[in-house]
Amino acid sequence: MKQQELEEYLSLYFIMGSVNCSQDPVEVLKQAIDGGITLFQYREKGEGALQGNEKYRLGEKLKKVCLNAGIPFIINDDVNLGIALDADGIHVGQDDEAAHTVQQKMGNKILGVSTHTIAEARKAVFDGADYIGVGPIFPTRSKDDANKVQGIQILQQFREQQITLPMVGIGGITAANAKQVIDAGANGVSVISAIAGADNVKQAALQLKSKVL
Ligand SMILES: Cc1ncsc1CCOP(=O)(O)O
Ligand SMILES: C=C1C=NC(C)=NC1=N
Numbered sequence: 001m002k003q004q005e006l007e008e009y010l011s012l013y014f015i016m017g018s019v020n021c022s023q024d025p026v027e028v029l030k031q032a033i034d035g036g037i038t039l040f041q042y043r044e045k046g047e048g049a050l051q052g053n054e055k056y057r058l059g060e061k062l063k064k065v066c067l068n069a070g071i072p073f074i075i076n077d078d079v080n081l082g083i084a085l086d087a088d089g090i091h092v093g094q095d096d097e098a099a100h101t102v103q104q105k106m107g108n109k110i111l112g113v114s115t116h117t118i119a120e121a122r123k124a125v126f127d128g129a130d131y132i133g134v135g136p137i138f139p140t141r142s143k144d145d146a147n148k149v150q151g152i153q154i155l156q157q158f159r160e161q162q163i164t165l166p167m168v169g170i171g172g173i174t175a176a177n178a179k180q181v182i183d184a185g186a187n188g189v190s191v192i193s194a195i196a197g198a199d200n201v202k203q204a205a206l207q208l209k210s211k212v213l
């Protein structure tokens with residue numbers, strides 16, 4: 001996929017698993033798509049997350065929704081699930097399978113890597129990542145083992161250090177702070193609770209979308 005095309009997909013990158021939703025996850029995804037999300041990551045993780053066949057079956061349903069909407073479907077962490085579901089890409093953290101082996105397994109699928117330091121960002125570039133997730137930018141309650149809060153300056157620092165790879169900010173991003181994340185140099189924002197936890201999911205996505213365009 002061309003860098004320019006991927007940068008557009010990264011504009012409003014919704015991440016969600018059953019743990020993050022009070023409503024049916026399939027309905028939440030449909031409403032988020034109606035609200036204008038541009039990319040989706042299935043991240044089934046944390047207390048009470050689905051496992052095995054249940055995880056696979058929900059993934060299958062969510063992938064179908066993305067396929068119908070023309071939205072790329074990314075799997076978090078679980079490379080085998082990504083391959084089994086023929087996902088459009090995989091997102092891995094520093095403690096997951098190494099990016100370069102995932103690249104080999106997934107062929108020319110989208111490869112995203114979580115980074116928290118300039119060294120990790122440079123390694124992700126070297127390993128062939130297509131984009132990097134950078135954060136947590138603001139305090140977050142959606143990841144219990146999140147690294148320390150970085151603020152938007154980490155995004156500015158990465159650009160100053162000539163990291164030109166597409167990148168999204170993640171962590172505590174809402175309609176109130178999304179614009180600063182873009183102004184600091186991110187190509188888009190990654191969001192879990194501001195959309196998945198909203199009473200009106202479609203409205204929440206629409207509001208965020210208006211801040212990142
Ligand atoms: C997966 C992840 N990585 C860094 S913070 C985070 C959680 C983001 O969730 P929220 O958008 O609800 O703060
Ligand atoms: C931890 C993460 C960081 N960034 C992105 C985009 N996804 C993740 N799961």
Ligand SMILES: [Mg+2]
Pocket residue numbers: 076077091092093094095096
């Ligand atoms: Mg991970």
